[in-house]
Amino acid sequence: MTFHEMWAELLPIGRSPESGGYRRYAWTGADTDCRAWFRAQAEARGLAYEVDRNGNQWAWYGDPARGDAVVTGSHLDSVPDGGAYDGPLGVVSAFAALDELRARQAEFTRPLGIVNFGDEEGARFGLACVGSRLTAGQLTREKAYALRDADGITLPQAMEAAGHDPEAIGPDPERLARIGAFVELHVEQGRALDLTGDRIGIASAIWPHGRWRFDFRGEANHAGTTRLADRRDPMLSYAETVLAARREAELAGAVATFGKIAVEPNGVNAIPSLVRGWLDARAADQAALDTVVTAVEKAAGAYADRYGIELAVARESFTPVVDFEDALRDELARVLGRAGSPVPVLGTGAGHDAGILSGSVPTAMLFVRNPTGVSHSPAEFAAEDDCLAGVTALADVLEGLACR
Structure with a gap:
């Protein structure tokens, strides 16, 4: 054949x-x-x-x-x-x-x-x-x-x-x-x-490359009746973290991607209680990779604090x-x-x-x-x-x- x-x-x-x-x-x-x-x-x-x-x-x-x-x-x-x-x-x-x-x-x-x-x-x-x-x-x-x-x-x-x-x-x-x-x-x-x-x-x-899971936990609520000032919306922290990953990767000459996301309760008219995103980060050397991931985690923490969100980060896989x-x-x-x-x-x-x-x-x-x-x-x-x-x-x- x-x-x-x-x-x-x-x-x-x-x-x-x-x-x-x-x-x-x-x-x-x-x-x-x-x-x-x-x-x-x-x-x-x-x-x-x-x-x-x-x-x-x-x-x-x-x-x-x-x-x-x-x-x-x-x-x-x-x-x-x-x-x-x-x-x-x-x-x-x-x-x-x-x-x-x-x-x-x-x-x-x-x-x-x-x-x-x-x-x-x-x-x-x-x-x-x-x-x-x-x-x-x-x-x-x-x-x-x-x-x-x-x-x-x-x-x-x-x-x-x-x-x-x-x-x-x-x-x-x-x-x-x-x-x-x-x-x-x-x-x-x-x-x-x-x-x-x-x-x-x-x-x-x-x-070297790896995958990290970012869990942003906020408070579910009604999308139509909850004032913006009263919200603990984890999607905001997640969205700004995505932009931070792009920015930090560009600065380090690396690549960083949030390509997978899970949302709870995942309703059109509901403020999420949880946004879970997976970061894939890769760089030509270990130092550059560490710089990117550390910076993204730091930015995620700052955005979480700003919006009253709980943040947990876990490394799920890594290859040197x-x-x-x-x-x-x-x-x-x-x-x-x-x-x-x-x-x-x-x-x-x-x-x-x-x-x-x-x-x-x-x-x-x-x-x-x-x-x-x-x-x-x-x-x-x-x-x-x-x-x-x-x-x-x-x-x-x-x-x-x-x-x-």
Whole structure:
């Protein structure tokens, strides 16, 4: 099956007819269909297929028990109304790259693995990279069991309903010990490659980033009869905090976004009693990130005091800066630069499973050009010629790492 055929087969799964975006949330029907697609691709190629204790899917060419395997892949889940390329491009390209290596009659000296990590986006339970975090021991069983979706369904309940045993989840050092190198291909979430005219790039680092929950508690009241002077409206404090986040991010050369909000009682004619907002903040270094988050918290506190609002702030997730291993990154640059043109090396503000695994195994990333820079949106796009260039680049890298 060609890249185009695989892409066309996967494309309709979980797509919303209203928005044109994707709703492939962890442990839902769309996720099940994506998993079935992955398994079918593995079995059609005669690969050994397995699901690990944390729900991640693996397909193996060669015996992974030998260790020192080269692994590639990404994820198939999405953000709410996300684009088609974020995650799936890396998985489809992994199978296509294996096909290309077989067509080249490459002789493998190391096992090759293809992986689909579960719940990378965190759209359902609010924490990104759940599958890889569990595997790497960066998410405890206790904290994983406490994760709930908007309907109050816990992660274990969702996993069990989808036919997976939640009792087994936890660190998986034996599986990590199989891996000698992990290379993740991903659509670029930005326009750096488009601006330089390059089809392919190599990641240098992932910015430190995290998510913070801000709870503004006021007093519910009637929107039509309560004087402005008598109100304790948490929406005012929240709104000014959103503006403060934008201001502080600009000053620090960082990015900060309030992209999710929950309001109680959430009535058109009611003053809210609670406004809960989630801040996503990212910066090129830890000092800049700390500066932004501290300033936003300070501003939120001042606005809360002004309007008689109670404020609570909790950090829900955090990933420190990830500098990809120099030796592996340099090897990718050497392999891809054979044609005489150096491949650009760039940092990214987006988190990835490769970043989570970097503390346990050597990891690297390839980026495919995104002409608009749009991501986490139905408008996300990569031209098929660029995608095929990504497949060839990935095949070249895998051949350099896993073949003679």
